[in-house]
Amino acid sequence: MSRAKDKNPIPSVWTREQRRTDQPALSRDAIVREAIAMLDAEGIEALSMRKLGARLNAGATSLYRxxxxKDELMELAVDEVAAExxxxxxxxxxxxAAVTEAAGSFRTTALRHPWLTLVLGQAGLAYLGPNYMSFSERLAALFTAAGFPEPSRAIDAVFSYVIGMSTTEAAWLTTVARSGETEAEFVARLLPTAQQVxxxxxxxxxxGPETSAEATDPAKLRDDKFAYGLEVVLDGLALRLPK
Amino acid sequence: MSRAKDKNPIPSVWTREQRRTDQPALSRDAIVREAIAMLDAEGIEALSMRKLGARLNAGATSLYRxxxxKDELMELAVDEVAAExxxxxxxxxxxxAAVTEAAGSFRTTALRHPWLTLVLGQAGLAYLGPNYMSFSERLAALFTAAGFPEPSRAIDAVFSYVIGMSTTEAAWLTTVARSGETEAEFVARLLPTAQQVxxxxxxxxxxGPETSAEATDPAKLRDDKFAYGLEVVLDGLALRLPK
DNA sequence: CCCCTGTGCGTACAGTGTTCGCATCGAAGG
DNA sequence: CCTTCGATGCGAACACTGTACGCACAGGGG
Structure with missing residues (x-):
C-alpha cells in the first residue's frame, strides 16, 4: 500500500495514510508463499517481480530487501515445496511399499506445482536448501536400511525415473491447462490428428494410443503408467539386494 | 547487412550497397542452425532474437519472416537436434545392446545440447516434428521386435529414466560450465562445503560423495552411474518379456 | 532530542519478444 | 523494355522484464 495515494495530488501530512497495520508487512516467508501461489495458479512465465509485489500490496523493488x-526466490520456492x-x-x-510411497509423494508434489521440474532442470538439485537436504537424508536412511550396498546409486536410479516421468507429465498437464479444457476434452480433440500423424x-x-472407444479416465491411465515403470525399476533393484 | 550504411548520413543511390550476395541469404534452416550454435555455445538464456539476427547479419525482426x-524456433531446434x-x-x-545404444545416444545428445531437456520440460514431447516422430517410430519398432507385449509402457519406463538422468546431468554440467572451471576443479572446490553441509x-x-583421495574422473563416474541405472531398468523389463 | 538502521518505493536503465508499415528486391507479364 | 507484384528485410515503437540507485520515512537507543 503506497504511502501517498494517487488521488491526492498534493502530498501532505494530513493526506498521508495513518498506518499500514492491515498486513503483516513484507517478509521473506510471505513473499515465498505468495510466489508459490502465483506459480501454481498462473504458471511460471506469469510470475514477475512487479505482479508479485502488487499482490502483496507492495512495490516491485521492495521485494529486493x-x-x-529472482533466481534466489525460485530456489526458496523449490525448497519450500520440497517440504511437502x-x-x-x-x-x-x-x-x-516405503519407496513407492516416497516416489508417489514426489510425483504428486511435482504435479501440484508443475513449475517444480522446470526449476530443477535449470538449477540442478545439488547444493539445495534444508528441506531438500532432509528429503535426501531420509531417502538415504530408507535405502540403507533396506540393505542396499550402494544406496546412492539405487536412489539415483529410482528418482531419475521419477523425475523423468514427472517432468513429462507436468509438461503435459501444463499444456492441457493452457487449453482451458479438461484433460479428457483435450485428449478427445487431439486424438484424430494424433492418429492421422x-x-x-x-x-x-x-x-500408439488406444483406439478403443471406451475412453478411460486419462488421469488413471497416467497413474497406471507411472506405477508400471516404478515396478520395473523396483524389480531391477530387488535383484541387487544381497542374500 | 543493412542496406544503407550508418557512415553515410545522406542516403543516395550511389552510397547504397550494391548487392548482398555475401551470405546465402536468410532461410529457416540457416536460422535454426545458427540458433542451435548459439544455444550450445552460450546457453539458453543468452539466446535473443536480436543477437541471433546480428549473428546472421540481419535485423532482429527479419527473422519473423x-x-x-521464438517458441516455434525452439521447437524447430529441438526437432533438428532429435535427428542426432x-x-x-x-x-x-x-x-x-540395442536399447543401451539408443539410450546412450539420447544421453550424449542431451549433454551435447544442455538446453534440450529444458525445452522438453516446457513443451512436453507430444505432437513434435518429423525427426522426433521417426525417433519414436524406431523405438517402437525396436521394442516390438524385442517381444514386449506393451511396447509403449516399456519405452516410457526406459526413457523416463533416461530423460530424468540426462536432465539432472545437463543441469549439473551447465552449472559447471558457468563456473568457468573444469568439472574436476569444480568438484574439488565444492567438496569441503558439501561435506560440511x-x-x-x-x-x-x-x-555421500567418496572421501577417498583418489579423485576419479568425474565424467567416468557419471557414465557409470548412468549405466548402472540403465541396467536396473533393463533387468526389470527383462522380467516382463514373455517365455 | 538526535541519529542510525531497516524498510518501502519512484525512477531509471538496459534489455526482451513482437507488431506495423515502409523500402526494396527479383521475377513475371504485357 | 517497362510495369506490376509478391516476397523479403528492417527501423521504430510498444509493452514488458529484472534490477540498481537514492531518497523518504519509521521506530528505537544513546
Missing part, C-alpha cells in the same frame, strides 16, 4: 534476486514430499521413516520391513508410422500406429 | 515466434539420436534398426537379437545428516554423510 528480502530476496537477493513425504518419505516414510526407515525401518519398515516392506521397503518396496502416426498413420505413416507402422509401429507407432500399432503401439 | 521465416519463423512465427541414433536408434539401431529392429531385428538385432540382442535387444539389450552433509555432516549434520548421518546417512547422507555415510552414503
Amino acid at each position: 528480502h530476496v537477493a534476486t 514430499i513425504h518419505v516414510p521413516p526407515a525401518g519398515d520391513p516392506d521397503w518396496r 502416426s498413420a505413416g508410422y507402422d509401429h507407432l500406429a500399432a503401439a | 521465416h519463423v512465427a515466434t 539420436i541414433h536408434v539401431p534398426p529392429a531385428g538385432d537379437p540382442d535387444w539389450r 552433509s555432516a549434520g545428516y548421518d546417512h547422507l554423510a555415510a552414503a
Whole structure:
C-alpha cells in the first residue's frame, strides 16, 4: 500500500495514510508463499517481480530487501515445496511399499506445482536448501536400511525415473491447462490428428494410443503408467539386494 | 547487412550497397542452425532474437519472416537436434545392446545440447516434428521386435529414466560450465562445503560423495552411474518379456 | 532530542519478444 | 523494355522484464 495515494495530488501530512497495520508487512516467508501461489495458479512465465509485489500490496523493488534476486526466490520456492514430499521413516520391513510411497509423494508434489521440474532442470538439485537436504537424508536412511550396498546409486536410479516421468507429465498437464479444457476434452480433440500423424508410422500406429472407444479416465491411465515403470525399476533393484 | 550504411548520413543511390550476395541469404534452416550454435555455445538464456539476427547479419525482426515466434524456433531446434539420436534398426537379437545404444545416444545428445531437456520440460514431447516422430517410430519398432507385449509402457519406463538422468546431468554440467572451471576443479572446490553441509545428516554423510583421495574422473563416474541405472531398468523389463 | 538502521518505493536503465508499415528486391507479364 | 507484384528485410515503437540507485520515512537507543 503506497504511502501517498494517487488521488491526492498534493502530498501532505494530513493526506498521508495513518498506518499500514492491515498486513503483516513484507517478509521473506510471505513473499515465498505468495510466489508459490502465483506459480501454481498462473504458471511460471506469469510470475514477475512487479505482479508479485502488487499482490502483496507492495512495490516491485521492495521485494529486493528480502530476496537477493529472482533466481534466489525460485530456489526458496523449490525448497519450500520440497517440504511437502513425504518419505516414510526407515525401518519398515516392506521397503518396496516405503519407496513407492516416497516416489508417489514426489510425483504428486511435482504435479501440484508443475513449475517444480522446470526449476530443477535449470538449477540442478545439488547444493539445495534444508528441506531438500532432509528429503535426501531420509531417502538415504530408507535405502540403507533396506540393505542396499550402494544406496546412492539405487536412489539415483529410482528418482531419475521419477523425475523423468514427472517432468513429462507436468509438461503435459501444463499444456492441457493452457487449453482451458479438461484433460479428457483435450485428449478427445487431439486424438484424430494424433492418429492421422502416426498413420505413416507402422509401429507407432500399432503401439500408439488406444483406439478403443471406451475412453478411460486419462488421469488413471497416467497413474497406471507411472506405477508400471516404478515396478520395473523396483524389480531391477530387488535383484541387487544381497542374500 | 543493412542496406544503407550508418557512415553515410545522406542516403543516395550511389552510397547504397550494391548487392548482398555475401551470405546465402536468410532461410529457416540457416536460422535454426545458427540458433542451435548459439544455444550450445552460450546457453539458453543468452539466446535473443536480436543477437541471433546480428549473428546472421540481419535485423532482429527479419527473422519473423521465416519463423512465427521464438517458441516455434525452439521447437524447430529441438526437432533438428532429435535427428542426432541414433536408434539401431529392429531385428538385432540382442535387444539389450540395442536399447543401451539408443539410450546412450539420447544421453550424449542431451549433454551435447544442455538446453534440450529444458525445452522438453516446457513443451512436453507430444505432437513434435518429423525427426522426433521417426525417433519414436524406431523405438517402437525396436521394442516390438524385442517381444514386449506393451511396447509403449516399456519405452516410457526406459526413457523416463533416461530423460530424468540426462536432465539432472545437463543441469549439473551447465552449472559447471558457468563456473568457468573444469568439472574436476569444480568438484574439488565444492567438496569441503558439501561435506560440511552433509555432516549434520548421518546417512547422507555415510552414503555421500567418496572421501577417498583418489579423485576419479568425474565424467567416468557419471557414465557409470548412468549405466548402472540403465541396467536396473533393463533387468526389470527383462522380467516382463514373455517365455 | 538526535541519529542510525531497516524498510518501502519512484525512477531509471538496459534489455526482451513482437507488431506495423515502409523500402526494396527479383521475377513475371504485357 | 517497362510495369506490376509478391516476397523479403528492417527501423521504430510498444509493452514488458529484472534490477540498481537514492531518497523518504519509521521506530528505537544513546
